[in-house]
Every structure is written in structure tokens, then in C-alpha cells.
Amino acid sequence: MLKCANHSTGAGVVVCLLLAACNFAPRYQQPDLPVANSYESADIATSGGDRLASELTWETFFRDPMLKRLIALALEQNRDLAASVARIEQAQALYRVQRSAQLPQVAAGADATRTKTPLTSVEPELPDNNASIHFTQYSVQVAVTSFELDFWGRVANLSESARRNYLATVEANEAFRLSLISNVAATYYAILSGNEGIDLAQHTLETRQYALEVAQLRLEAGATSLVDYEQARILVTQAQTQLAELQRTTGQQRNQLAVLIGGPLPAGTTEHHALADADQFGNLDAGLPSSLLTVRPDIRAAEQSLRAADADIGAARADFFPRISLTGNFGYVSPELSDLFVPGKQAWLVSGFVTLPIFDAGRRSAQLGLSKARRTELVANYQKTVQVAFREVSDALIARQRLNEQIAAQERAVAAEARLAQAADLRYQNGISIYLEVVDAKRSLFAAQQQLIQLRAAALQNGASLYVALGGGQLAPQR
Numbered sequence: 001m002l003k004c005a006n007h008s009t010g011a012g013v014v015v016c017l018l019l020a021a022c023n024f025a026p027r028y029q030q031p032d033l034p035v036a037n038s039y040e041s042a043d044i045a046t047s048g049g050d051r052l053a054s055e056l057t058w059e060t061f062f063r064d065p066m067l068k069r070l071i072a073l074a075l076e077q078n079r080d081l082a083a084s085v086a087r088i089e090q091a092q093a094l095y096r097v098q099r100s101a102q103l104p105q106v107a108a109g110a111d112a113t114r115t116k117t118p119l120t121s122v123e124p125e126l127p128d129n130n131a132s133i134h135f136t137q138y139s140v141q142v143a144v145t146s147f148e149l150d151f152w153g154r155v156a157n158l159s160e161s162a163r164r165n166y167l168a169t170v171e172a173n174e175a176f177r178l179s180l181i182s183n184v185a186a187t188y189y190a191i192l193s194g195n196e197g198i199d200l201a202q203h204t205l206e207t208r209q210y211a212l213e214v215a216q217l218r219l220e221a222g223a224t225s226l227v228d229y230e231q232a233r234i235l236v237t238q239a240q241t242q243l244a245e246l247q248r249t250t251g252q253q254r255n256q257l258a259v260l261i262g263g264p265l266p267a268g269t270t271e272h273h274a275l276a277d278a279d280q281f282g283n284l285d286a287g288l289p290s291s292l293l294t295v296r297p298d299i300r301a302a303e304q305s306l307r308a309a310d311a312d313i314g315a316a317r318a319d320f321f322p323r324i325s326l327t328g329n330f331g332y333v334s335p336e337l338s339d340l341f342v343p344g345k346q347a348w349l350v351s352g353f354v355t356l357p358i359f360d361a362g363r364r365s366a367q368l369g370l371s372k373a374r375r376t377e378l379v380a381n382y383q384k385t386v387q388v389a390f391r392e393v394s395d396a397l398i399a400r401q402r403l404n405e406q407i408a409a410q411e412r413a414v415a416a417e418a419r420l421a422q423a424a425d426l427r428y429q430n431g432i433s434i435y436l437e438v439v440d441a442k443r444s445l446f447a448a449q450q451q452l453i454q455l456r457a458a459a460l461q462n463g464a465s466l467y468v469a470l471g472g473g474q475l476a477p478q479r
Contacts, residue, residue: 023153025160025314028307031379035390038289039397052287053472054295058181061281061467066268067188070261074184077262081180084173091162091169098162101155104147110140112337138340141331141347148325154318157311164308171301178297178468180260185464187257192275193457194250197450201243204446208235228435235439239446275456281463284470286397289390295471296389302382309375316368322356389469396466403459410452417445 053061062068075081117133150156215232218224258265293299328350334340357364424441427433 022151022318023156023314024317025153025157025310028310030303031306031382033293033386034383035289035387039286039390039394051285052291053284053467053470054287054291056284056467056472058467058472061472062185062464063280064188066266067185067280069266070188070257070269071181071184073261073263073266074180075177078180078260079262081173081176084176088166088169088173091166095159095162095166099159101148102150102159105145106142107145108140108142110138112136112138136335137333138335138337139331139333139347140340141329143329143331144327146325146327148323151324152318152321154315154321154323157314157318161308161311161315164304164311168301168304168308171297171304174297175301178471182464182468184257184260186461187253187260189275189457189460189464190253191250191257191269193453194246194253196275196453197246198243198250200446200449200453201239201246205236205239205243208232208239208442212236224435231435231439235442238443242446242450275453275460280460281467283400284466284472286393286470289393292389292393292471293386297471299382299385299389302378302385306375306378306382309371309378312371313368313375316364316371319364319367322354324352324354326350326352392469393466396462396469399462400459400466403455403462407452407455407459410448410455414445414448414452417441417448421445 058071059068062071114134114136117135148155212229212232212235215224215229219226219229254265254269257269328348330346330348332340332342332345333347334342334345339345421438421441421444424433424438428435428438
């Protein structure tokens with residue numbers, strides 16, 4: 001059994017404190033980061049922002065009242081988020097269970113026994129051969145169950161590992177929360193885009209149906225050919241096909257949004273308004289790349305898991321050293337209940353024992369190797385998480401710049417296609433060109449208008465993705 005030196009009380013105390021402070025866990029070091037010191041898109045996209053994403057809550061960043069209502073519903077009702085919160089509670093409970101091993105477990109108990117022992121007489125002259133002895137005993141005690149003296153930090157490291165895993169679960173929940181906000185915003189913008197595309201398709205279909213009726217009258221009057229009539233019909237079927245496709249995808253997006261918010265869509269969700277008129281949010285300042293390590297919850301979660309692995313290594317190393325445990329109890333024992341609690345009836349017991357496996361077939365060595373291999377895996381996971389985070393920010397920054405350029409160019413293309421379609425129609429009416437030229441012009445105009453709608457939706461979706469990629473709209477980081 002390990003004892004403090006008794007040559008000097010002060011020296012013994014110091015030795016015991018030093019032993020109790022032993023910790024074989026490796027000191028945490030941040031892994032090398034396989035990323036550049038700046039975003040590749042910094043020269044084109046990081047300037048012009050107003051505020052950092054980490055300074056803005058999602059209620060402040062998003063300005064669309066309906067979108068804010070949908071996000072609030074999702075954060076309150078989403079089933080996956082509820083399951084994530086339950087996992088936090090589980091991890092917290094496991095941490096509390098493990099932490100309790102650092103303190104003695106004290107239990108109190110009381111009992112009363114009465115025994116009867118037969119007394120067989122060996123004297124034949126005694127008349128009573130059925131005599132017996134009755135014995136009664138009462139006891140009450142407070143006991144400390146087996147308590148490990150954590151000289152090598154094994155129990156402390158197990159507790160630290162559980163704490164870090166709990167914090168990793170908290171950060172993972174926050175990462176999922178941000179992902180949920182991004183998914184709700186992306187789905188909402190997709191629905192707005194679909195609604196606007198449906199409006200355009202319906203208007204186009206009505207216009208082409210009227211043109212088809214005119215073409216039929218001209219065909220019946222002999223003023224046009226069957227070819228021109230069939231080409232007008234092709235334009236109608238094209239609009240009908242596009243309309244049905246948009247109605248299908250938009251309906252599916254509504255179903256997806258209902259799942260994300262955890263219930264039926266509130267009234268007014270499907271109201272139509274132009275994407276170009278929606279004042280959704282302003283530009284964001286990307287900030288320094290190094291700040292991404294502290295504001296991204298997925299990176300923080302990977303770091304907490306890595307710290308937990310360090311603690312597991314410390315516990316595995318401590319397992320090679322003896323385990324020193326203590327037990328003890330104190331109480332009272334008496335054959336009479338009335339004088340149970342008197343000084344003369346006190347009873348106590350203190351014992352200690354040391355265990356050290358002599359042969360375990362390499363179990364402890366394998367456990368240490370497993371802990372080290374697990375840490376190696378988590379280092380790779382941490383580095384990959386950082387790489388993905390930097391890529392997401394860089395992609396969103398590039399997209400912010402290029403989508404704005406695409407939208408401006410597409411607006412010019414739509415205007416040019418509209419003029420071309422109008423000119424082709426006038427040329428046909430004046431007999432200068434065939435109706436095929438009108439068909440091509442109107443088909444190109446319709447496609448350009450739909451593409452412009454999709455680009456505007458993509459720009460809004462990218463804005464939400466950039467906000468989340470930069471770590472916006474989250475709770476305070478856990479320590």
C-alpha cells in the first residue's frame with residue numbers, strides 16, 4: 001500500500017500532493033492546419049462587407065418577416081434538433097456519472113437481527129433437552145464504499161474525457177442548429193423562386209394560348225400554313241411542360257419546408273413576391289481566416305473530441321500503475337436498542353488495498369494503442385473539418401461576387417431576348433420572316449427569364465450559406 005513518508009509531516013504532505021497531481025495525458029497541441037493563411041477569394045469578395053457574421057444574430061441578419069417566423073418554428077419544433085438536444089442531455093448525464101467517481105460514495109444503513117441457537121444438553125439429569133440461546137443485535141453505520149485514490153489521474157482523465165465529449169455534443173448541436181437555419185432559408189428561397197417561375201410560366205402559357213387561337217383562325221382562313229400553326233402549338237406545350245415541372249418541384253419544396261419546421265406551413269408562406277424586390281440582407285465582412293477556428297461550432301466540436309482523446313490516453317497510461325482503494329465504515333452495535341448510541345458501542349473499520357494485474361495478455365497495452373490510434377483519427381477529422389470550413393467560406397465568397405455579375409449579365413440578356421422576340425414577331429407579321437424565327441425567339445426569352453429567377457434565388461441562398469459558413473447566428477462558445 002502506498003503511504004506518505006513519515007520522516008517529516010511537511011515532506012509527506014508534499015509528496016502526497018505531487019502524487020495526486022500526476023497526470024499522464026499528453027498536453028494538447030493544435031494540429032497543423034493544411035489551409036492557406038487567407039481565403040483564395042479575398043482579392044475579389046471579402047471587401048465591402050458591413051459587419052462580421054459572428055456579430056449578428058439570425059433575427060438581425062434575416063429581414064424577411066416570414067422567413068424569420070419559419071426559422072423560429074424550426075428551432076422550436078424540428079424533430080432532428082430535438083433529438084440533438086436529447087443527445088446533449090445524455091452526454092451531460094454520462095459526464096456527471098463519471099465525475100461522481102472522483103468523490104467517495106457514502107451510504108448509511110441500519111439493521112436488527114434476532115437469532116435462536118439450540119442448546120443440546122449432555123447432562124442426562126437435566127430435565128429440559130430443548131433449551132436454546134436467543135441473541136439480538138442492533139446496528140447502524142455509515143460506510144464509504146471502495147474509493148480509488150487517484151494518484152495517477154486515471155479517474156480524473158476519465159472524467160475529463162466525459163466532459164470534453166459532452167462539450168463536443170453541445171457544439172455539434174450548435175452546428176446542426178446553424179445547418180437547420182441555412183436549410184430553412186435555402187428551401188424558402190427555392191419556394192419563392194418556384195412561385196415566381198410559376199407566375200411567369202402561367203403568364204407565358206396564357207399569351208401563347210391566345211397566339212395559338214389566332215393561328216388557328218388564320219389557318220382556317222387560309223392566311224397561314226399548317227407549319228406555322230403547329231409551331232404555335234409547340235410553344236404552348238413547352239409552357240405547359242415547364243409549368244407542370246415548376247409546380248411539381250415547388251410543391252416538393254413546400255413539403256420539405258414542413259418537415260424542417262416540424263409542422264404545417266403557416267398561413268401566408270406561399271404568398272408571391274419578386275425575389276429582386278426582397279431586401280433580405282446586406283454584405284458580410286469575411287474577417288480573418290484564423291477567426292474561423294473559434295466561431296465555427298463544427299471546428300470547436302472536433303477540437304473538444306480531440307481533447308477527450310488526450311484524456312483517454314492519460315487514463316490508459318495510468319492503468320499501468322497500481323490502483324489504490326480505500327473502504328471504511330463507522331457506526332454503533334448493541335444488543336439493546338435503548339443503549340445503541342453510546343460511546344462504548346462504537347465500531348469502525350478502515351481498510352485499503354492495492355491491485356496491479358501481473359498478466360493481462362496485453363490488454364492494457366492494446367487499450368493504450370487504441371487510444372492513440374483514436375487520437376490520430378481525430379486529428380485527421382479536425383484537419384478535414386477545418387479544410388471543409390475554409391472551402392465553404394471561399395466558395396460562398398466567390399459565389400457572392402460571381403452571382404452578382406451573372407445576374408447583371410442575365411438581366412441584360414433578358415432585355416435583349418425581349419427585344420429580339422418583339423422584332424421577330426413584327427418581321428413575321430410583315431411577312432419578312434417565317435414563324436420558326438418567332439418560335440426560337442420566344443423560347444429563348446422564356447428560358448432566359450427562368451434562368452434569371454434561378455440566379456436571384458441562388459444569390460439569396462448563397463447569402464444565407466455564407467452567413468452560416470462564417471459562424472453567424474450561434475450561441476456563445478462552450479469551454
